[in-house]
Amino acid sequence: MADAAPAGAPPMDAPCAGLPVLPALRPLLPGGLRPGSAVGVAGPGSASLGLALVAGVSRRAGEAGGAGEADAAGAAGAGDGGGWCAIVGLPDLGLAAAAGMGAAPERLLLVDEPGERWPDVVAALAEAVDLVLLNVVERPAAPAVRRLSALARKHGCVLALTGAYAREWPGTRLRLRVADSEWRGLGDGHGVLRGRRARVVADAPGRERDGWLWLPGPDGAVTPAGPPAVGPAGRPDRPGRPRLDVVA
Amino acid sequence: MSRVLVVWCPDWPVTAVGVDAGTPGAVVAEQRVAACSAAARAAGVRRGQRIRDAQRRCPDLVVRERDRDAEGRLFEAVAEAVAELTPKVEVVRPGLCAVPARGAARFYGGEESLRLLVQDAVVEAGFDCGAGIADGLFAAELAARAQGGQGGTVVPEGGAAAFLAPYPLSVLDRPELADLLRRLGVRTLGDFAALPSGHVAGRFGPDGALAHRLARGEEPRPVAPAPAAADLSVRDEFDPPAARAEQVVFAAKRLAGRLHAGLGAGGLACVRLAVDVGFADGHVLRRLWRHDGALSEAAVAERVRWQLSAGRVDESVWGGVTWLELSPDQLVPDEGRQEALWGRTAVTERVARAADRIQALLGHGGITRPVLVGGRGPGEWVVKVPVGDLPPGERGDGPWPGRIPDPAPSLVPGPGWSAEVTDASGAPVTVSGRCAVSAPPAYVAVGGGPAAPVASWTGPWPAVERWWDAAHARRRARFQMVTGEGRAYLLAVESGRWHVEASYD
Numbered sequence: 001m002a003d004a005a006p007a008g009a010p011p012m013d014a015p016c017a018g019l020p021v022l023p024a025l026r027p028l029l030p031g032g033l034r035p036g037s038a039v040g041v042a043g044p045g046s047a048s049l050g051l052a053l054v055a056g057v058s059r060r061a062g063e064a065g066g067a068g069e070a071d072a073a074g075a076a077g078a079g080d081g082g083g084w085c086a087i088v089g090l091p092d093l094g095l096a097a098a099a100g101m102g103a104a105p106e107r108l109l110l111v112d113e114p115g116e117r118w119p120d121v122v123a124a125l126a127e128a129v130d131l132v133l134l135n136v137v138e139r140p141a142a143p144a145v146r147r148l149s150a151l152a153r154k155h156g157c158v159l160a161l162t163g164a165y166a167r168e169w170p171g172t173r174l175r176l177r178v179a180d181s182e183w184r185g186l187g188d189g190h191g192v193l194r195g196r197r198a199r200v201v202a203d204a205p206g207r208e209r210d211g212w213l214w215l216p217g218p219d220g221a222v223t224p225a226g227p228p229a230v231g232p233a234g235r236p237d238r239p240g241r242p243r244l245d246v247v248a
Numbered sequence: 249m250s251r252v253l254v255v256w257c258p259d260w261p262v263t264a265v266g267v268d269a270g271t272p273g274a275v276v277a278e279q280r281v282a283a284c285s286a287a288a289r290a291a292g293v294r295r296g297q298r299i300r301d302a303q304r305r306c307p308d309l310v311v312r313e314r315d316r317d318a319e320g321r322l323f324e325a326v327a328e329a330v331a332e333l334t335p336k337v338e339v340v341r342p343g344l345c346a347v348p349a350r351g352a353a354r355f356y357g358g359e360e361s362l363r364l365l366v367q368d369a370v371v372e373a374g375f376d377c378g379a380g381i382a383d384g385l386f387a388a389e390l391a392a393r394a395q396g397g398q399g400g401t402v403v404p405e406g407g408a409a410a411f412l413a414p415y416p417l418s419v420l421d422r423p424e425l426a427d428l429l430r431r432l433g434v435r436t437l438g439d440f441a442a443l444p445s446g447h448v449a450g451r452f453g454p455d456g457a458l459a460h461r462l463a464r465g466e467e468p469r470p471v472a473p474a475p476a477a478a479d480l481s482v483r484d485e486f487d488p489p490a491a492r493a494e495q496v497v498f499a500a501k502r503l504a505g506r507l508h509a510g511l512g513a514g515g516l517a518c519v520r521l522a523v524d525v526g527f528a529d530g531h532v533l534r535r536l537w538r539h540d541g542a543l544s545e546a547a548v549a550e551r552v553r554w555q556l557s558a559g560r561v562d563e564s565v566w567g568g569v570t571w572l573e574l575s576p577d578q579l580v581p582d583e584g585r586q587e588a589l590w591g592r593t594a595v596t597e598r599v600a601r602a603a604d605r606i607q608a609l610l611g612h613g614g615i616t617r618p619v620l621v622g623g624r625g626p627g628e629w630v631v632k633v634p635v636g637d638l639p640p641g642e643r644g645d646g647p648w649p650g651r652i653p654d655p656a657p658s659l660v661p662g663p664g665w666s667a668e669v670t671d672a673s674g675a676p677v678t679v680s681g682r683c684a685v686s687a688p689p690a691y692v693a694v695g696g697g698p699a700a701p702v703a704s705w706t707g708p709w710p711a712v713e714r715w716w717d718a719a720h721a722r723r724r725a726r727f728q729m730v731t732g733e734g735r736a737y738l739l740a741v742e743s744g745r746w747h748v749e750a751s752y753d
Contacts (some may be wrong), residue, residue: 011695044735047658047753084599094750095618096629096656105618109603110340110632112616117609124609128602183730183752186704192653193706193728193736216655 019083019130019158021056022101024222028176028202028209031132033057035156038149038172041133045178045198048215049094050133052222053160053176055101056085057131058108082107083130088121089114089163090135100220101124119144126157135163145170175203179210182228185218194218197225252385253349253362255330255370256392257323257377259283260343264319265312269376273310274302282314323679329373330366344389349381350504359402367399386462390419408465413438422457424451437463466652480514481575482506489568493556496525496569497549499659504548507574519575521548523555528567535608548574556607603635624651624711625726626660626738626750650711652726657738657750665748667739668693669702669727679708679725679741692729692737694748700731708741 003051015145018032026032033039033053041049059082084107087093099105109129114121118134125132125147149171152159161169179201185194201208212225257263261283267273272288274281278643284293291306291702303309319342327345334352337345347366353359359381367379373614380391384404390412392400415437417426434440441463441526449457482503490496500523511518525533527671552572616632623629669677671687678686685708691699707727714720724742726749731737736752 033281044733045753047751051658084596092659092661094626094630094656094658094660096620096626096660097658099620100654100656105630107621108618109635110616110618111610111614112632113605113614114610119610121606124602124605128596130599180732183734184738185706186706186730186736188704189685189706191704191706193655193730195655196736196752216658218654220655248676 019057020059022052022059022222024213024224025052025056025200027211027224028200029174030034033158033174035130035158036153037174038152038159038161038169040166040169040172040175041160041162041177042166042175043177045086045181045200045215046197048097048196049176049178049200050090050162051093051103052101052162052215054085054087054108054131054133055098055103055222057158058085058104059102084109084128085131085133086111086129087133088125088135089118090133097216097220100216101222103188119148122148122159123151126151126159127155129157131155131158131160133160133162136161136169137163138164139165139168142170173205177201177203178215181215197228250373251353251359251381251383252346252351252388253334253359253366253379253381254344254346254385254388254392255326255366255377255379256389256400257326257343257370257375258287258393260323261314261319262312262374263434264322264342265315267310267312271334272306272308273312274299275312275314277314316342325373326370326375326377333366333369334362337681340389341386346385353381363400363402382411383465384462386467387412388416394595409438409441412463412465413441420462422455422459425456425459427453441465480507480510480516481573482510483571483573485571486569489570491568493553496556496572497553499572500552500574501545501549503572503574504545504641505547507576508545510667511576518578520553522573522575523548523552524573524575525552525555525569526570526571526573528570551604551608554605584699599698607635622648624648624713626652626657627662629656630660643671650709652709652750654739655752657752659751661748661751663747665695667695667737667744667746667748668699669729669739670742677741678744683708683710683725689727690730692731694737700733700735703730703732703734 018029018034021029021032033129038054041053082104085103086109088111091110093109095103095105096107098108109125111121111125118137122132122134132152148159151157159169161172165173177200179199181196181198183193183196185191195214197212199210199212201210202214212227214221214223214225217223255323259269261275262273262285263269265273265275267275267285269286271285272291272293274284274288274293276282276299279299281293281297281299283295284302288302288306288309291309293302293306294311298312301310323342323345327337330345330347333356334347334426337347340346349359349362351361356362356365363379363381367377370377370379378392378394378400380388380394380400380402382388382391383405387403387408391403394401413436416435416476417429417437417440419437420426429435429440434443440460443460445457445464448460452459484499484503486495486499490499523535525572527533533555535551541586603615613634615635617635619631619633620629621631669689670691670693672690673687674691675687677689680686689702689705691697705727706729708725709727711722711724711726713722715723722742724740726740727741729737729739737748738750738752739746740749
């Protein structure tokens with residue numbers, strides 16, 4: 001499994017399989033997300049990446065990838081097919097996009113305005129849900145970080161950190177970012193956004209994996225994309241307008 | 249269907265101001281007769297008459313101003329007389345009170361003997377009254393007024409519709425509906441009840457449907473949560489004031505036991521619990537706790553502890569806790585667990601606990617759950633419902649012509665994220681009334697930032713909403729744009745101003 005080196009104390013009840021991720025992200029995160037770990041999600045595209053992580057954990061039972069893979073079975077708290085997720089301090093996040101990626105909205109909890117009580121809020125949520133997507137809006141104080149990290153490890157909750165101070169969170173061993181991206185579908189005054197072909201990089205110590213994804217694809221889902229065509233910087237799958245032919 | 253006994257005191261406003269039935273008297277409000285005694289009625293005085301007309305018909309009429317306080321105060325005596333025989337008296341309005349009849353009738357040997365007993369008790373207390381028993385409050389009130397107010401009657405179980413049939417429509421107390429029905433040739437409750445209920449609901453709306461249910465002798469609405477009765481709340485005093493939270497939490501546990509005993513005796517469950525904590529300086533800390541099952545004693549105690557810690561109570565500031573009160577806030581018949589409060593997915597115990605703790609920190613609206621609903625713009629697709637509240641209806645399945653196509657944007661900021669869109673010459677891009685773009689957009693500056701070149705764009709997509717309602721009408725034209733840096737936005741121009749509706753981050 002990935003990044004086997006534990007960050008601090010070993011997990012209390014270490015399940016060997018991680019939290020499930022979307023099938024398209026599995027090549028980048030083999031084995032899923034390690035319970036109790038912190039994941040940094042930063043830079044452009046962080047909103048989509050954060051939503052993709054949420055969608056992977058909370059996916060509905062019918063879509064949970066029935067391929068019998070080890071990580072699909074290891075979802076902590078996957079009593080009825082998917083886990084619970086919480087989103088803290090991100091009132092602007094487009095939850096319809098999360099649903100398009102496969103998230104189950106009925107298993108999402110939102111705390112839009114935690115204010116200065118955010119450590120207490122995250123502490124309460126870490127005991128209950130499988131993943132907390134947290135907007136770190138201030139430099140986190142070391143005691144709060146230690147307390148939350150310990151709680152997360154104890155209960156197997158993944159902290160996904162985004163926002164201005166996400167990089168300051170100590171003990172983040174895995175970082176996800178969008179390295180290159182290109183939107184498809186728009187022309188010069190016509191067309192409609194069809195999707196974004198993005199190279200997503202998963203940075204773990206000593207190992208960097210990357211892969212091309214549709215983030216999102218035309219139907220809102222996240223799917224693997226092949227490497228870009230090497231042709232001219234044109235738009236290989238641009239919908240364009242069909243050429244009009246004279247028929248009579 | 250519940251059996252209800254109604255005690256009706258005729259011409260109560262007149263009785264309340266001290267005029268007895270034998271004296272011609274009238275109570276007036278706003279220069280018109282609000283109620284009159286039997287003797288005055290015999291002389292031709294009617295409700296709604298002007299005082300002058302009433303006095304012309306009955307020259308020795310005693311006229312008094314209406315006194316609503318006295319009506320309520322004096323009726324307490326009637327309610328007490330009834331409560332001597334059977335508890336759970338509900339005062340419907342001064343002059344009319346109701347009690348559930350089933351148990352009491354068994355105890356006193358039949359409904360007719362109960363009716364006579366209650367009537368005698370009220371007459372002994374010094375008030376003329378009629379008493380009637382029937383299915384439901386509406387029929388029981390008419391039963392109490394039957395036979396000219398001389399006694400009332402018992403309508404057998406299931407006989408309400410037949411009993412109500414000959415009454416005129418005016419007893420429904422809906423003048424407009426009665427007037428309309430009369431013009432349609434419907435003159436009695438029986439005629440009205442014979443109409444098909446679906447058509448009545450379609451033609452006369454929910455209020456008409458309610459009246460129709462009454463006319464058919466049914467309950468006005470399917471069982472609705474009853475308001476909490478005052479005697480179900482429990483209270484504990486601390487003397488001397490409790491200085492430590494543990495003391496209060498321990499008392500809360502004991503109180504919760506008493507609360508549950510009271511609720512269980514009434515066959516009720518409460519959906520919401522109000523916890524009030526009073527401090528020595530008069531400060532009161534109040535929180536409502538909603539939950540989707542029975543709160544155990546330990547759970548109530550835990551909530552009180554959270555409430556104390558969330559308030560960051562410092563006893564040196566507020567002088568310690570002097571009293572604690574638990575009141576059930578919304579009562580429903582106990583039907584076991586209410587899954588509906590949480591939608592189809594059952595909430596696990598630990599998620600519910602976490603949500604409760606966050607509500608203690610941030611208030612009831614502090615933690616929400618998203619519900620997907622229909623709409624055109626991305627801002628309308630999601631409704632956030634506080635945890636524990638009922639979600640709005642199911643997802644509206646449209647059609648929503650002009651809906652922004654998939655994929656959905658990943659950032660949907662609230663209003664107020666402005667933008668500037670300019671063409672190659674630096675002039676602002678405008679959209680004419682006929683949806684013609686003044687020039688292809690070349691630069692976009694989002695939120696006052698530096699201008700970025702537009703790599704590709706599409707639009708305008710006109711969105712004209714609520715054009716029939718001048719106050720809420722909106723005319724917008726939407727564009728999708730991708731900047732040279734690879735960022736995609738959904739922009740809208742409205743009244744010449746650009747703003748960012750969503751970002752595809």
